[in-house]
Amino acid sequence: MAQDREEHGQYPPLDRVPQHVGIIMDGNGRWARERGLPRAAGHRAGTENLRVVLRAAVEFGVPVLTIYAFSTENWGRPEGEVSALLAILERVLDRELAELHAEGVQLRHVGHLERIPSRLQEKVLYAVDLTQDNDQLILNVAFDYGGRTELVDAVRRIIKDGIPADQVDEDTISRYVYTAGLPDPDLIIRTSGEMRVSNFLIWQGAYAELYVTSTYWPDFDKQAFYEALGDYGQRDRRFGLVSR
Secondary structure: OHHHHHHHOOOOOOOOOOOEEEEEOOOHHHHHHOOOOOHHHHHHHHHHHHHHHHHHHHHHOOOEEEEEEEEHHHHHOOHHHHHHHHHHHHHHHHHHHHHHHHOOEEEEEEOOOOOOOHHHHHHHHHHHHHOOOOOOEEEEEEEEEOHHHHHHHHHHHHHHOOOOHHHOOHHHHHHHOOOOOOOOOOEEEEOOOOOOOOOOOOOOOOOOEEEEOOOOHHHOOHHHHHHHHHHHHOOOOOOOOOOO
16 A cells, blocks of 8 residues: 555655754665675665655655765765765766756755865855755755764854854854754654664754664665655644643
8 A cells, every 4th residue: 555655646645744854874784795785875865765765855845954965974985885975976066966956946055075086065055056046945965964962163263253252042053054044853863773863963963753664775666755744744742841
């Protein structure tokens, strides 16, 4: 029945749609290993799957999506795997940018660019500039991103701007994180079954609902995304208060 629903596009309306969804796209390497493939093949499969989830986000009415593509800690992985991940990012920009732009996706980069090769930096900045006025979906690509680094950067910028300590509050910090101006994530999805947030949106996600699935990212399809959103719609969000 789920397959028939997906084929015919018959998805019942969701009870409540999150305004911002964060996704920790985990399990590419294990997906590849179980198939006797190199880890890079898993990352390529995960990138292909991103198209599916982006289209699903638009169809289901999610306005902001943040994907965890490459963490500050990922630089410590084997050199060949890092090179493959950088190559995949460049390939996506080369092959998919025109279509993403045509479909109204606004691309934003969150994180640092300094350690990325200069040619790739230029392509990222071009993509961000080209799509800045699109409004169908805001896609934050967290590449060379770490939540702790983000907070350090925010504090440094607050100090640099001369804001007195007694004027710094939660709203101040929210204005200085990478996602300033966007709603905090309502839902953070993690694939592959790991029960941790891995330094992802640790300020913004303080009260996000967590959804963990054992499905590896390359297999996290439209139906799986719909089920995650449906589960979110049934949550009782209390934000530290009590239900009435």
